[in-house]
Amino acid sequence: MKLFRKYKSKTDEQLMILIKDGDHRAFTLLYDRYASRIKAFFYRMLWSDSSVAEDHLHDLFAKLIERPELYNEHSLVRPWLFQIAHNMCKNAYRKKGFETQYLSQLEEGVVYSEAERSIDEGFIKDEVYKLLDMLDEERRSMFLLRYQQDMSLRELAEIYDIPSGTVKSKLFYIRKFVVDRVELD
Amino acid sequence: MKNFEKLDKLLRSTPFESLSNEDREWVEHEISEEEYKGMFRAIHQLRAEKEMQPSGRTKAQLISLIKGKQQSNRNSWIYTKTPLYANFIILLVVIPLIWVLLPQKEVIVEKPVAVNVPVYDTVLVHLPPDTVLVEKTVRVEVPIYLTRNSEPKSVDSGVLKKESFAEQKALHDLLVSGE
Structure with missing residues (x-):
């Protein structure tokens, strides 16, 4: 118990150094701190699909186990984890783009009834989904990290590898974009 | 950009109805009430x-993955990090150490050694009355076996027993003939 308390008082960065040495207790603690937040981010980034989010969460932490040397000891863990998550989403979009293109070629000439289409759309789309769907991948990710994950401007600058001023102006335009299109009751 | 930070802070913290009159006026100037x-x-x-909440199965899989990696790291340290010559040196040290520490079996070396043992014996010969009685001392070389960690064998019994009847006969002939 005493040992576990000692681990609990460690910072994310200290835990990450222990993980580099293969410490599974440190890994468990870091997982408990971030898994639920990263899953929520994946969920909204990846078409509000829970199983896709779970798969990506697994892959992210598996990557962390397989290649912990990718972590630079001078950088913060939280933005680093979300940077990996953001990059994984970019890859997922690219893959999905290829798949969609391929499927649309296969389905050329197939006509869906109006009922089938509305069931599909109603099943997956809630208000937040619609809002996020309006944004391209980078805007969506920045919007989520800022307003869902409460990331500071400095952390966002680290994730996107841009100056804080640029982050601020990007967020300004994203918010303007959202405000212009947000669905009003 | 100052406006951005203020609006950002308000949007993250305060619903429109809870805004102060001053903030409300400011917000309405920036964006409409509905947009806010x-x-x-x-x-x-x-x-x-x-x-x-992520599934518990994912966590269990990941923990077993890191434990497996920890184990393989340990093995690779033994097999790759220590150079081959280090293992060889360890063997060179350990084997003689075992050799020294193990209890030694008693080694008995037996080899024949010729030892001069003076044996004095008197042969009594019964002859006719006019015959001179001769006593002669006989010196015999007897091979004996020496064994380490054991009592030396008694010499006399062996010497006497080794005198066969033929030997005594030869001695008798010598004495009688006087040659």
Whole structure:
């Protein structure tokens, strides 16, 4: 118990150094701190699909186990984890783009009834989904990290590898974009 | 950009109805009331789902993965990090150590050694009355076996027993003939 308390008082960065040495207790603690937040981010980034989010969460932490040397000891863990998550989403979009293109070629000439289409759309789309769907991948990710994950401007600058001023102006335009299109009751 | 920070802070913290009159006026100047309300609702819906419980199976799989890696790291340290010559040196040290520490079996070396043992014996010969009685001392070389860690064998019994009848006969002939 005493040992576990000692681990609990460690910072994310200290835990990450222990993980580099293969410490599974440190890994468990870091997982408990971030898994639920990263899953929520994946969920909204990846078409509000829970199983896709779970798969990506697994892959992210598996990557962390397989290649912990990718972590630079001078950088913060939280933005680093979300940077990996953001990059994984970019890859997922690219893959999905290829798949969609391929499927649309296969389905050329197939006509869906109006009922089938509305069931599909109603099943997956809630208000937040619609809002996020309006944004391209980078805007969506920045919007989520800022307003869902409460990331500071400095952390966002680290994730996107841009100056804080640029982050601020990007967020300004994203918010303007959202405000212009947000669905009003 | 100063406006951005103020609006950002308000949107993250205060619903339109709770804004002070001053802030409300300012917000209405920047964006409309409806836009503020819509944006506030969207942000708060997102913040409500800041966390999403992952499945326990994922966690278990990941922990077994890291434990497996830990084990393979240990093995690779033994097989790769220590150079071959280090293992060889360890063997060179350990084997003689075992050799020294193991209890030694008693080694008995037996080899024949010729030892001069003076044996004095008197042969009594019964002859006719006019015959001179001769006593002669006989010196015999007897091979004996020496064994380490054992009592030396008694010499006399062996010497006497080794005198066969033929030997005594030869001695008798010598004495009688006087040659």
